[in-house]
Amino acid sequence: MxxxxxxxxxxxxxxxxxxxxxxxxxxxxxxxxxxxxxxxxxxxxxxxxxxLGLVEKGWRSADLEARTLLRVRRSSVFLVAPRPAWEESDYAAAGDRCHELTGHRLSRQAWALAPKLLEARACWLxxxxxxxxxxxxxxxxxxxxxxxxxxxxxxxxxxxxxxxxxxxxxxxxxxxxxxxxxxxxxxxxxxxxxxxxxxxxxxxxxxxxxxxxxxxxxxxxxxxx
CATH class of the missing domain: 3.30.420 (Nucleotidyltransferase; domain 5)
Known part of the structure; x- marks a missing residue:
């Protein structure tokens, strides 16, 4: 196999x-x-x-629980913004949408992954x-x-x-x-x-x-x- x-x-x-x-x-x-x-x-x-999977509002439970599990390595898991934020065309707009849906802005590190995240998500679907x-x-x-x-x-x-x-x-x-x-x-x-x-x-x-x-x-x- x-x-x-x-x-x-x-x-x-x-x-x-x-x-x-x-x-x-x-x-x-x-x-x-x-x-x-x-x-x-x-x-x-x-x-x-x-x-790959994106929620509509708030942070993903998967990321929050993985951070708790990993303790000293918790920073290796970044919080994934809700789906609408990834549909924005630039970082500022994505940050605004993320703040609206989570109460916090999207990190630049996370936004830098947008092209590969969307590419992988399309394959996953x-x-x-x-x-x-x-x-x-x-x-x-x-x-x-x-x-x-x-x-x-x-x-x-x-x-x-x-x-x-x-x-x-x-x-x-x-x-x-x-x-x-x-x-x-x-x-x-x-x-x-x-x-x-x-x-x-x-x-x-x-x-x-x-x-x-x-x-x-x-x-x-x-x-x-």
Whole structure:
């Protein structure tokens, strides 16, 4: 059984790690998410590190609960603005709409993700194999319910994450192929997403929140792990 874990990776676009029966089976990189998914072919589940489901008002329960769970790593989960804010054409207007619907303005960091968020959301709405994940939640689960003590861009942080993946049977080769050009933290995030995708395909993945909210399109708003 093949699954795919995907992470956004700056100018390169998107990077994906494929697993076959839970073991590393290759990487893909593409500037377009739909093209990357098409190249992957018939995988059973696809996990993407990007907010996908959007609520109409207030903050998503998934983000609030994930922040509480991650404690020291809570800042890695940004609060996702309601759907109407993402329909605005510029940051100022999006911030105004977000304030109207949540009582707070949208952060510039969050708004910078708008193109990839909307790209990923379009793919999600068209393909039921796609699920939202968050790598720090996946690593939390891999560590037995313990948040990562060091950030993912630090040496200790990356070594700890690689150790956890190896303990779960995800041993990465020195040469990844297409993903050789991708920053190490993005690769590790994609592998963590792939681990969650495999759990989704097996029917054993967890979800935040336990009772998910619904998107305006009727899809669930949740983070899987």
């Amino acid at each position: 093949d699954v795919l874990g995907i992470d956004a990776c700056g100018k390169q676009g998107w990077t994906a790690i494929r697993l076959t029966d839970g073991a590393y089976a290759g990487s893909l990189v593409d500037v377009r998410l739909d093209a990357l998914i098409e190249r992957a072919g018939g995988v059973a589940a696809i996990a993407v590190d990007m907010p 068209a393909d039921e194999r796609i699920h939202e994940v968050h790598p720090e939640v996946s690593f939390y689960a891999l560590a037995g319910g313990v948040p990562m003590s060091h950030a993912k861009k630090t040496w200790r942080g990356q070594m700890r994450r690689r150790q956890l993946l190896a303990a779960a049977g995800l041993v990465l080769p020195d040469e990844l192929g297409e993903a050789d050009v991708v920053p190490a933290d993005d690769v590790l995030d994609a592998v963590a997403a792939a681990w969650s995708a495999y759990r989704i395909a097996l029917g054993v993945a967890g979800r935040i929140p336990e009772v998910p909210e619904l998107d305006a399109e009727g899809r669930v708003v949740e983070i899987r792990y």
